[in-house]
Amino acid sequence: MSGMQILANGQEAVATGIVSALEPEDVIISNHRSHGHLLARGADLNSLMAEIMAKDNGVNGGKAGTLHLSVPEINVLMTSTVVGAGSPLAVGAAFAQHYKRAGGITVVFFGDGAAAEGSVHEAMNLASIWKLPLLFVCENICWAGAQRHEEHCATPHIFQRAKGYNMPGRSVDGNDVEAVYTIGVELAEYCRSGKGPAFIEALTYRMRGHGEQDRQHYVDPGELETWAARCPIHRYRQKLLDDDVLTEAKIRAIDQDAETRVTVAVAFGDESPYPGPETALTDVFVQPPSA
Numbered sequence: 314m315s316g317m318q319i320l321a322n323g324q325e326a327v328a329t330g331i332v333s334a335l336e337p338e339d340v341i342i343s344n345h346r347s348h349g350h351l352l353a354r355g356a357d358l359n360s361l362m363a364e365i366m367a368k369d370n371g372v373n374g375g376k377a378g379t380l381h382l383s384v385p386e387i388n389v390l391m392t393s394t395v396v397g398a399g400s401p402l403a404v405g406a407a408f409a410q411h412y413k414r415a416g417g418i419t420v421v422f423f424g425d426g427a428a429a430e431g432s433v434h435e436a437m438n439l440a441s442i443w444k445l446p447l448l449f450v451c452e453n454i455c456w457a458g459a460q461r462h463e464e465h466c467a468t469p470h471i472f473q474r475a476k477g478y479n480m481p482g483r484s485v486d487g488n489d490v491e492a493v494y495t496i497g498v499e500l501a502e503y504c505r506s507g508k509g510p511a512f513i514e515a516l517t518y519r520m521r522g523h524g525e526q527d528r529q530h531y532v533d534p535g536e537l538e539t540w541a542a543r544c545p546i547h548r549y550r551q552k553l554l555d556d557d558v559l560t561e562a563k564i565r566a567i568d569q570d571a572e573t574r575v576t577v578a579v580a581f582g583d584e585s586p587y588p589g590p591e592t593a594l595t596d597v598f599v600q601p602p603s604a
């Protein structure tokens with residue numbers, strides 16, 4: 314695939330836990346590491362894969378690519394690779410929900426690196442002053458690009474910043490899907506009830522490089538092994554086996570189903586055409602409704 318591919322292997326429990334805690338009317342804004350959020354929300358795998366391959370059948374006609382997706386049908390307003398850009402836009406989305414008394418909340422996903430951007434601090438401040446229904450979800454994956462957490466962040470506990478903006482802030486084991494879901498339900502409910510914004514810091518890890526071009530030469534292999542042993546998928550699989558919820562055979566069937574769906578999606582993307590030159594200027598400008 315051409316272009317920069319940024320994956321979220323290792324962070325599956327955050328996407329699944331938080332998105333499962335939402336209602337259909339809730340709005341999601343995400344960053345460059347968004348594929349898990351979109352899949353958890355039920356985006357169509359075939360048209361997502363086609364979009365990542367810049368094909369005409371993609372969710373955005375091949376114009377967004379992997380980093381700037383938008384799937385309004387499932388209320389994923391946008392994803393952006395401009396670090397820290399999602400939060401002020403999430404303030405806008407949450408303000409619209411509040412103003413129209415629409416009932417939903419907005420969730421914005423961002424990384425620990427983004428948490429140091431001024432835009433995120435401004436968004437937290439304004440959301441709190443206006444008591445907006447906005448859930449900030451910081452995925453602390455221990456790295457921002459090639460920088461360790463302590464190289465770019467003044468505090469080891471980002472969730473404590475929530476206190477400075479007068480909103481509840483909690484940290485959670487981001488590799489435990491039930492724990493993420495539980496805290497997600499609790500704080501989504503807080504935002505939904507009109508009390509204002511809330512903040513979750515999910516502690517997890519980036520199992521691949523910053524992007525697929527990154528060989529992670531700067532990462533201690535022992536650190537990767539430690540986090541591999543905490544893999545959220547393996548952990549939950551084991552729990553479901555231990556609790557007799559699933560059998561080995563059922564798990565194999567789920568794995569097989571996932572592999573088949575990915576194979577079908579890759580074939581769909583491969584076979585899809587590239588957009589024609591005549592579409593270069595379509596869906597680029599919006600004609601505002603006349604007053």
Ligand SMILES: Cc1ncc(C[n+]2csc(CCOP(=O)(O)OP(=O)(O)O)c2C)c(N)n1
Nearest residue numbers: 346394395396424425426427454456457458
């Ligand atoms: C405003 C801005 N500054 C810098 C970059 C370059 N950049 C892309 S991703 C990234 C690291 C972001 O780290 P974090 O927010 O923790 O997200 P992660 O990649 O770790 O999920 C940087 C610096 C950018 N895309 N946008």
